[in-house]
Amino acid sequence: MEVISSWRPLGAVLVSIGAFFLILATGEKRPNLREAWSVGAAIVKFLLVFSLRYPVLEGKIVECRLFPIAPGADLLLRVDSFGLLFGLVASFLWIFTTFYSIGYMRGLAAANQTRYFACFALALSATIGVAFSGNLITFYIFYEILTISTYPLVIHKETEEALRAGRKYLTYTLTAGVFLLFSIALTQYLAGTTGFKAGGFLDGVASPKVLTLLFVTFMIGCGTKAAIMPLHSWLPTAMIAPTPVSALLHAVAVVKAGVFGCVRILGYVFGPELLRQLGLIVPLGLVTSATIIVASVFALSADNLKRRLAFSTISQLSYIILGVALFTPDSFKGGLLHIPFHAFMKITLFFCAGAIYVTTHKENVSELDGIGKAMPLTLGAFAIGAFGMVGVPPICGYLSKWYLCVGTVEAHKPLFLGVYLSSALLNAAYFLPIVYNGFFKGEGGPVKEASPFMVISLLITAAGAFVLGIFPDFLLKVSRIASYAMTEVLGG
Amino acid sequence: MKFPGIEGHWVVLVVVVPLLCSFLCFVLGRFLRRVPFYLALGASGFASVASLAVFLSVIRHGPIRYFLGGWLPPWGIEYRVDGLNAFMLLLVSGVSLLVTIYSKDNVPAEIKGEVTSFYTVYILLVTGLLGIVVTGDVFNLYVFLEISSLAAYTLIAAAEGRALLASFNYVIMGTVAACFYLLGVGYLYIMTGSLNMADLARLLPSLYHNPVVAIALAFFVVGLAIKVALFPLHTWLPDAYAYAPSTTSVIIASLMGKVGLYVLIRLLFSLFDPRYLLQDLPVLPMLSWLGAMAIIMGSLFALSQLDFKRMLAYSSVAQIGYVVLGVGMANSIALTGALLHVINHAVMKGGLFMAAGAIIQTTGKRQITDFHYLHRRMPFTMAALLLGALSMVGIPPTCGFFSKWYLILGAVKKGNLLFVGVILISSLLNALYFFRVLEYVFFKPLSEGSIKRREAPTTMLVPTLVMGGAVLLLGLGNQWVVSIVLKRALEVISWR
Secondary structure (H helix, E strand, O other), rough: OEEEOOOHHEEEEEEHHHHHHHHHHOOOOOOHHHHHHHHHHHHHHHHHHHOOHHHOOOOEEEEEEEEEEOEEEEEEEEOOOHHEEEEEEHHHOOOOOOHHHHHHHOOOOOOOOHHHHHHHHHHHHHHHHHHHHHHHHHHHHHHHHHHHHHHHHOOOOOOOOHHHHHHHHHHHHHHHHHHHHHHHHHHHHHOOOOOOOOOOOOOOOOOOOHHHHHHHHHHHHHHHOOOOOOOHHHHHHHHHHOHHHHHHHHHHHHHHHHHHHHHHHHHHHOOOHHHHHHOHHHHEEEEEEEHHHHHHHHHHHOOOHHHHHHHHHHHHHHHHHHHHHHOOOHHHHHHHHHHHHHHHHHHHHHHHHHHHHHHOOOOEHOOOOHHHHHHHHHHHHHHHHHHHHHHOOOOOOOHHHHHHHHHHHHHOOHEEEHHHHHHHHHHHHHHHHHHHHHHHHOOOOOOOOOOOHHHHHHHHHHHHHHHHHHHHOOOOOHHHHHHHHHHHHHOO | OOOOHHHHHHHHHHHHHHHHHHHHHHHHOOOOOOHHHHHHHHHHHHHHHHHHHHHHHHHHHHEEEEEEHHHHOOOOOEEEOOOHHHHHHHHHHHHHHHHHHHHHHHHHHHHHOOOOOHHHHHHHHHHHHHHHHEEOOHHHHHHHHHHHHHHHHHHHHOOOOHHHHHHHHHHHHHHHHHHHHHHHHHHHHHHHOEEHHHHHHHHHHHHHOOOOHHHHHHHHHHHHHHHOOOOOOOOOOOHHHHHOOHHHHHHHHHHHHHHHHHHHHHHHHHHHHHHHHHHHHHHHHHHHHHHHHEEEEEEEHHHOEEHHHHEEEEHHHHHHHHHHHHHHHHOOOHHHHHHOOOOOOHHHHHHHHHHHHHHEEEEEEEOOOOOOHHHHHHHHHHHHHHHHHHHHOOOOOOOOHHHHHHHHHHHHOOOOHHHHHHHHHHHHHHHHHHHHHHHHHHHHHOOOOOOOOOOHHHHHHHHHHHHHHHHHHHOOOHHHHHHHHHHHHHHHHHOO
């Protein structure tokens, strides 16, 4: 595979670190200038990531080797198809989240907005860093920065409840970080390298017992952010964060960084062959299946809308890991496609929840009767997201689910097919009543939407979910990129 | 013998000039009130320049030997600088320069009465630390050890109040430690007739069967364990660090312990053989276990502290444990981690104590639970505190992460998963108590009243920020530190 070196991956990481300092320097006194930095960084960042699409789609790898950072490892940014997929989604959605945040934070007249936007920018740098990491050490560095930079966002309200949620968040993520660190140290010792390699590099470096242990610690390390049960409980608690944070970080960047890590471990550290030999695919499949079903059931009983969305996220994240872990061409591609598709749908749902909260201060599902009459655009977008989650064509969710389901058949694992299908039913059971009650039940007041910043953002992401279902290669070329990644890992 | 040229004298000047400055300070300070600070600045500034010269020379041309008064060992005293003490010399002089700048506004604010005597003793302390590092003679080392310790007792007591008792505690423990060290020196002298380290290294192997050598080694190790406050001999440290004046806290917390660790490493690795330390008298395994215990116990004690400086002090107990654990594991990667942690901890703990001092001076607050929203009042100091705290927890890319990474790799290489576990769990414990501080500083608003921005004086702020920035730079540049600064040091301690 041809490797070209370029500064652009580094630029994409650094641009929002630059914004971090500019935002802090600008401060509360000039909010418009401050938000201009966020918007500017988001757009520049996206364009930089977007420009990497061309070499990667030509089958090249874009590399930016910086300097040695640890014994035997460089600080290495290396953009392959899978990293690009995640980077594109995160940086594209950051643009809309920024606009949405402006509307949301000003709508609530929230305090400490400088810190909010600054930490958001830092978190996005870390996310792109995670996406572009070329080895485990670099990955770990950005992964930990992501943990730390999102902590102030989780506890943004600074109430005792928020601080408690923050402590829980840190307890889970830092403990996971420790497991991850241990795994990386063991990998470095056993294999002498930590560089990601499509198809894995651990084959034959140690006994099956040691490798199994390594796999478990790796999965605890990355699975906590990916909210695999029973390591999930930080995520519903973290919903105390402002809604844009929940939208981008707890549906796209942070949790998907965990999923991204899991996929890297599965496909680029262990590899399909080794995992089959070790017999680890079925156990992982069972754990993720249990997560899918149990989280859906929890979602059914959650009355707080954001909490319901959080449990839905937990279940959808395990869709991805299960799909990837089955390692058939369709399941793998379906898993990867579910990263952008779920991102578009879930961010729309969160945006709607936030818009409803800012306008009406309602956050419980039971209070939302008739909300569609007052906020038709918002609930319309919500309906698109909800139908997509259930898997109704032509919204993009059906497409990834189709691949995932075909994949289970290819893998001859009908149990997992059952899991996917029953989860779709559960999705319908917890999402559709909201839409139905919102439009058809209760008294609606006069039409009163949230600020245009928010409404336009959520309409765009909803439209994105719609368009991607019909033209999966529209603009971001996610489908082609996912196919590339699949070919790399599964070897054609 | 050939007398060295002027550049050869840096080694001795680095000690002599501060020593003279100390006397000058005592005399001139009586008449001129501003002189003591500038003498201290001059002394540490000169020491920094001289150290840099020595360091560069060692890196380029190898070890420097200097015979005081032209007397050859074993009769005369030899100053010998190789890779191991060259970087220590740079660390000690560089940090003390920053601390001296920090002291300008801090000492007059915190020390009642005249500052002349404070600075006189302060310069003596720096002299003692530099002397310990450069000397190649075990008895001369004892002399400097006592100079620095006596100076430290005095500087702690300068805060009065509870510091007096803390200092007295330290005097008792420190004196016992010094006696042990001296007894060790005495036994070796009886056996070999030499006090010169290079001589001793040559003569000792033939005497390993002799129990006196074992007893001498035991005295050395226990004496130094007290000096560096290795758990369970750490009891003097928390009070001494917590109640000392801020300037004193910074210098003893970032340098005294490190110099003690240097002596431990020097004696173990330059005088003795690995077989002896691993099998005949298993000092190294014992040290590694004590280090592991220190890490856990120090962190647990730190968890229960409400006084910020006391918390930092207990955290030092844990961090000393890291270094000792790395030394005890004694493989090359763990030793790299240990030496790297000596540098990193000096910088991050120095920065944290500087921030603590700045908080006390501008707000009078010592309790963590009074730190509500301090970032509004002193944003830059708190930025440095944040970096220091993250580094203590071991969040990359701060430097604290990378020394831990080496230690973890060393423990994995050693095959001791328990040590790996200890290092990993301790970073979680560190997170527990440091994030509690960060929560108050950044996220807990005051219930009433507004907060006016009021930073510490510039002379305190700048060194604090330099330390904070160094935490990041040392982290990102850790491979340069290892390959340039520590390369020669590792050559010295990786056994023949």
